[in-house]
Amino acid sequence: MKGIAIAVALFGVSSAFAQTVSPAPTPEHSVTGNLGVVSQYVFRGLSQTDGKPAVQGGIDYVHSSGFYLGTWLSNISWFTDQNAGVKNAPVSLASPGSVGAPYTAGASNSASLEWDFYGGYKSSFADEWTYDVGLIRYYYPGRFDNLGAYRQPDTTEVYGAIGYKWLTLKYSRGISTYTFGVNESRGASYLDLTAQIPLGESGFGLQAHIGRQNYSGNANTGYWGASGGNNNYFDYTDYRLGLTKEYYGFNFGLAWSYANTRHTAPDGNTTAYMNAFGRNIGRDRVVASVSKSF
Template sequence: MRKTIIASALIAASVLSTLAHAADAAPAPEHTFTSNVTLASEYIYRGIGQTNRKPAIQGGFDYAHSSGVYLGTWASNVSWLTDGNSTVSNSIEMDFYGGFKNTVGDFGYDVGLLQYFYPGSGYGNNPNTLEGYVAGSWTFLTLKYSHSFSDLFGWVGSKNSGYLDLTANYELVPTVNLVAHVGRQKVNGSSAEGASYTDYKLGVTKDFSGTVLGLSYINTTASSAWYTNPLGKDLGKDRIQFSITRTF
């Protein structure tokens, strides 16, 4: 009886081990759908405030195929087009993007298109912007270049402007990451001479099982002459940003 019990235990352990290895070897799903929602103290894009120092609610949906192809959409409230301009009707930014990305060992690459869309009326030059981007990554570092195929967010004659950024996302301890970023926005066109700038970010994130809290310090070299809105707010001035993001 003792030998039988021991033999049965060994067989059970072997079966469990086989099942565990089979689970580990299970292929990644062919189709993946995710969504996210964020509450932020301010919507800040490339170092420039988009909501006049006021909170933002943001969210998006993403689809990814196992081949590396992906599509997504994202939206946020904005106020920069209407601040001090009663002729403009707009309160939201909607982004639509798609591309292809993959990884080879510690290296990754990503190439795609991104359309910024601002539904509304009363605009001067159209703020809707189409950019293409290419990025390369290695472990915790990502270098990305974005190129505008249209005028950049309504700057007249700014087609072919570019943004280059380097971001580090380094895990200090499990679930806690240090985020450091530097970017350079080049705005083309004689009508926007002096509008180019560099932005910086240093922050930390903490992941609570899919809910991520973020705290960042953001600053830029943006000229106040170009980036002070009609309400008197310097949108490129240094500030602290808080955020909470939930991914589903």
């Protein structure tokens, strides 16, 4: 189209002729990739790297009919962090439900990678409305010798989303036996509303988000015991506000997030979102990012 505009300016090509040029057809198959670095990996308001940087990337395949498949990876530390404890001392992970189990000498848990696989169907209708349905598997390859009162973190969710222009409402529901290591957690859900608003012609974009994570109220006595807590102590709301800017083909971002996650159960000892280093992995977070799509 830029070439057509030049031709119009230089050779007086009529606007009627210019309008007959059709845009290139949408390819039947397309494959794209992305690679990025973040100052810390924050997922649904929770730090997955205890405030440390992460390298992330993925590949997506899209068919012109709307069906898609993809995979995405990031380094993490929340599962391995449990080994920071001392023998018989309560230690925890940066994930719900994976906390409070004693460290056992000679046993270890380690998972330094999150590897996601997903697929679904996305299409549009009416005027600038979209919908998206699919399934995602969060896979954590590693060693799991000391599971204690929690479970292996691999998680499967189904999701559905509806969007209008720059606004998207999405609902995700866990269908695996455990959700991110939480015992008795099948059916855990996450509902989020996200806005991606372009700021005129500046190249800047505004991001605003609110999400609600809910777990069933099952007692999960194997974990909570007599602490006075249940799986509702893993429920929380998270918020995010950020700016993005595309510059020389790279996408830069800066965002603040907050999750009102509980530190512990009422006994003050059985941890909810407090990790092995005594830090709540929700609460206030600031994330800087740079990524490239290709």
